[in-house]
Amino acid sequence: MKCHSISNAGPVLGPDLAAIGSSSPPDYIVDSFLRPSKVIKEFYESIMVVTDEGRVINGILVVQDNSKVVLKDAAQQGKQVTIPADQIEFTKKLPSLMPQGLASKLKSRQEFLDLVKFVTELGRPGPYATSAAQVVRRWRLQGADVALTVENSAQIKTLADSGNAAYSMVNGTLPAADLNLQKPVTRAMALVDVTQAGNVQLKLNSAKGVKLWLNETSVPVSEMTTLVLPSGRSQITFEIDRDARGDTGLRAEFLKAEEKPQGRFKVVGGP
Incomplete structure (x- = not known):
């Protein structure tokens, strides 16, 4: 687990998936696997920051203003880091941090279908219902x-x-x-x-x-x-x-x- 959590268990880089099945239609979920940059969820835009010392930090933008950039660092499972504006050489918007070709890394088409079924059921009534426990x-x-x-x-x-x-x-x-x-x-x-x-x-x-x-x-x-x-x-x-x-x-x-x-x-x- 590198990007998403389920019910606040796991990294905080991407959206929590606990209720995604009840809030998103199946075709959106399939598209997110196959074409992750097609539709990027609001507040999860990706950004690259290059500092004046040559550091490159990729992550999810949290705040950007005249004094700083705050982002969730992809290399630190979503830990928030702040880069002062006077240390920034330039910034660049990025496509989704979710890599292309995830489906092709699975062993079979059935594995992909099982994964999609699991995610589409998250948050719906049944064994994967959202719980406040x-x-x-x-x-x-x-x-x-x-x-x-x-x-x-x-x-x-x-x-x-x-x-x-x-x-x-x-x-x-x-x-x-x-x-x-x-x-x-x-x-x-x-x-x-x-x-x-x-x-x-x-x-x-x-x-x-x-x-x-x-x-x-x-x-x-x-x-x-x-x-x-x-x-x-x-x-x-x-x-x-x-x-x-x-x-x-x-x-x-x-x-x-x-x-x-x-x-x-x-x-x-x-x-």
């Missing part, structure tokens, strides 16, 4: 030979930067295959932004083979667990015993708790 869709994964303990819990901090990126399916489940990192233990990390400290309910599809860490503190876990989250960003780490977990994927959803004080929160998405 606070489900973890953006993960950082790390394999380990031994389980976390109080003594080595500082390793949790490394997950945000060194973990492998993984993303849940549309239904919110991280497949078991993604959890298999050829190690006895897999650590799966999610982030939650909390604007008001308090109780938050965590719902798992299964607690089998799972241990839970809130930041660097071990927390008892079941399929429904009440967490007390502090204000700010919290790191939730699921430590998974691969043998005990077996072929069960991981789905983690955060819900409003009944107990007061109730926390206000948002699961972190993005690349």
Whole structure:
């Protein structure tokens, strides 16, 4: 995944595809695959910026005025960068950053038809319907030979930067295959932004083979667990015993708790 997200899981360079099937006709979607520059969605115009030092930055234009150009950098999965006007040699409009010939890279015509069918169903009633549920869709994964303990819990901090990126399916489940990192233990990390400290309910599809860490503190876990989250960003780490977990994927959803004080929160998405 280099350009698009689904329900805020993945890069933010291109439009989120979560509801594209309900908002765009099938022929537009097919054209977008075959001729991506034919119709470019508003606010997603591509631009090239060349600086006075010879740097070339391609991306999606966000703001352009007399003092600066702000764009989503294609080389950084849509991270916004600002280039001061006095450092810009010239700018040039570009065709769509979505490359031509994507369909020809698929193995067969059937693969292309399956891809189009999937995208056209995103956001429609059914298995790919849009959901406002606070489900973890953006993960950082790390394999380990031994389980976390109080003594080595500082390793949790490394997950945000060194973990492998993984993303849940549309239904919110991280497949078991993604959890298999050829190690006895897999650590799966999610982030939650909390604007008001308090109780938050965590719902798992299964607690089998799972241990839970809130930041660097071990927390008892079941399929429904009440967490007390502090204000700010919290790191939730699921430590998974691969043998005990077996072929069960991981789905983690955060819900409003009944107990007061109730926390206000948002699961972190993005690349």
